[in-house]
Amino acid sequence: MISDDDLIALVRNYNPKTNEALIREAYAYGRDMHEGQLRHSGEPYFTHPVAVAAILTEQRLDDATIITALLHDTIEDTRASYADVTERFGEEVASLVDGVTKLTNLQLSSTETKQAENFRKLFMAMSRDLRVILVKLADRLHNMRTIRAMKTEKQAQKARETMDIYAPLAGRMGMQWMREELEDMAFRVLNPEGRSSIIRRFITLQKETGDVIHRITGDMRKELEKAGIEAEVFGRAKKPYSIWRKMQEKEVGFSRLSDIYGFRIITQSDMDCYRTLGAIHQRWSAVPGRFKDYVSQPKTNGYRSIHTTVSGRDGKRVEVQIRTRQMHDVAETGVAAHWSYRDGVRTQNPFAVDPAKWIASLTEQFETEEDHEDFLETVKLEMYSDQVFCFTPKGEVIKLPKGATPLDFAYAIHTRIGHACVGAKVDGLRVPLWTRVKNGQSVEIITAEGQTPQATWLDIATTGKARSAIRRALREQDRERFVRLGHELARAAFEHVGRKVSDKVIETAARNLRIPNANELLARLGSAEISTRAVVQAVYPDLVPEEGEEIDPARAVIGLQPGQSFRRGTCCQALPGERIVGITYRGEGVVVHKIDCDRLADFEDQTDRWLDLHWSEGNHAAGYVVTLDLTIGNDAGVLGRICTLIGQNKANISDLEFLDRKPDFYRLYANVELRDTEHAHSLLTALEAESDVAQVTRVQEETKIGARAENG
Structure with a gap:
């Protein structure tokens, strides 16, 4: 172990004015606090803080940082307290030691949500005083140098955490030598062969x-x-x-x-x-x-x-x-x-950056992220990034990470330019937005009024700033779409009970449901966070029957003779809530049709077979199959998104049949299981509002036959 005299000599090499007495006192205090503690190797524990301090002398750091290294484990692992450290060594050192202690307790290799939250705390600590992370990096470097004393599974965990987090962070801070050493020691553990x-x-x-x-x-x-x-x-x-x-x-x-x-x-x-x-x-x-x-x-x-x-x-x-x-x-x-x-x-080095400005530039885009996974992705993108330099047509330099695209360039200029981007020219030639820009290229962004970010842009953008801005814009677009959809659902729901929807009605419902405003209510309604039943009930409670158990499907139709069974006609696929009639078949029970079904024309002269029926009032199970004719965009992920949207609207897909496949679109039949007409209207409205859906309709059996004939 390095003695206090040797450590002070290392500091004096670059700082003859060092406070030797304070460093000597910190050395003695740390040694006393860790007395009797051992490392995994069997060495006295205090050899570790001393080694960390020695590593920091190689970077010619100030006395406060060296003393923090000597004491960095005292508050966490010994009887020392924050107040005691403050009294002996001052508020600056105590604050730094406390910061390192908090970083040590962060589990940066835990589950993604917790990991993202801990990354937030890491950057918050860095923003308060960057020396905290300098001590932590030196601490990790010495631990990796002595990692062989740990158990095998602990070695693997520390090595992975070092490779994923601490090594790239050291590189991002400009400490390339440390990054290389950390990576190589982690590599020795993770892939010795x-x-x-x-x-x-x-x-x-x-x-x-x-x-x-x-x-x-x-x-x-x-x-x-x-x-x-x-x-x-x-x-x-x-x-x-x-x-x-x-x-x-x-x-x-x-x-x-x-x-x-x-x-x-x-x-x-x-x-x-x-x-x-x-x-x-x-x-x-x-x-x-x-x-x-x-x-x-x-x-x-x-x-x-x-x-x-x-x-x-x-x-x-x-x-x-x-x-x-x-x-x-x-x-x-x-x-x-x-x-x-x-x-x-x-040292007044003209090239040394102001840490406050550096950390501000690094954390600027992180602060806007609300989603844990988005934040974690942004942090990792920024930590691993190398840079390329491109020029605007006016000769201004834009710095971007390696692998960036013209879309990233647009957002680097201004979020407004990014949102309005419709194309780009690189060195005067029109290129796709997914092109990777290179050092020294001149990039011109083409914009158009009315353009808005597309979901596919998330696959093109690479910078945290661009991806964050695109996500925020898409969330806002979704909100506008949900508000429109919510208004349409509210209109249909109130008409269903014989009332008209108005701004005053929606405001009343929002107030009664304790929702901030009418738009927020409509957005929640459109995104299925609340039901139309709840909204109507908030204004006209007497018009909405109490929710009870689901109606037995065998008793869903009223007007049948005792012992008669029924089935829905496949021609019109009648739903609860629609006006219906029944046609009797000897030995086959009753087939239920919508009142406007074309098939009923075949029975105009057989009035003795007609039954006046209606659906039972109440909650029907989502088991009534309806066929939808869908035309959707032929892009990666579109079908998956449509199926997810149907599921989000509480409808189950029982069958899919593709009718036509073209380079730019698919046409298909989707059999979905619904509860009633309100459920059908809600689903159709949601699908019509989806930008990837060109057309959606309920189909009759004749339409099915015609469609198959055209494509078969």
């Missing part, structure tokens, strides 16, 4: 090609000397997980993966970065599409560097990063550079 195979192939490659890194760094230094450029050149083989991920993404074997070496050139000035780029491209061939200029267009976390990939005469590709020393410091520590010290003062 895969990692071993990569290492074995590396060893074989080195035997075949010799020391490639030494040879290429030597060649680069010579080229820079020729050009009169002072710079440092470093080379390294990429981490096993980084190579494994490239193999998976590109679906190629190790032997075909060429850019497995990375080189870094650190120059004296911005101008030297571009001079170095020229010298490298003169000596080696640049690989098309593999150039990124993050110097002129920095990432949001402050990262600046020029990236290029070049290939030599042997065809081997290598990646080269070119940056200044100040850019390199930010690239190593990312957002943490804001708190870095050098020679006793906080």
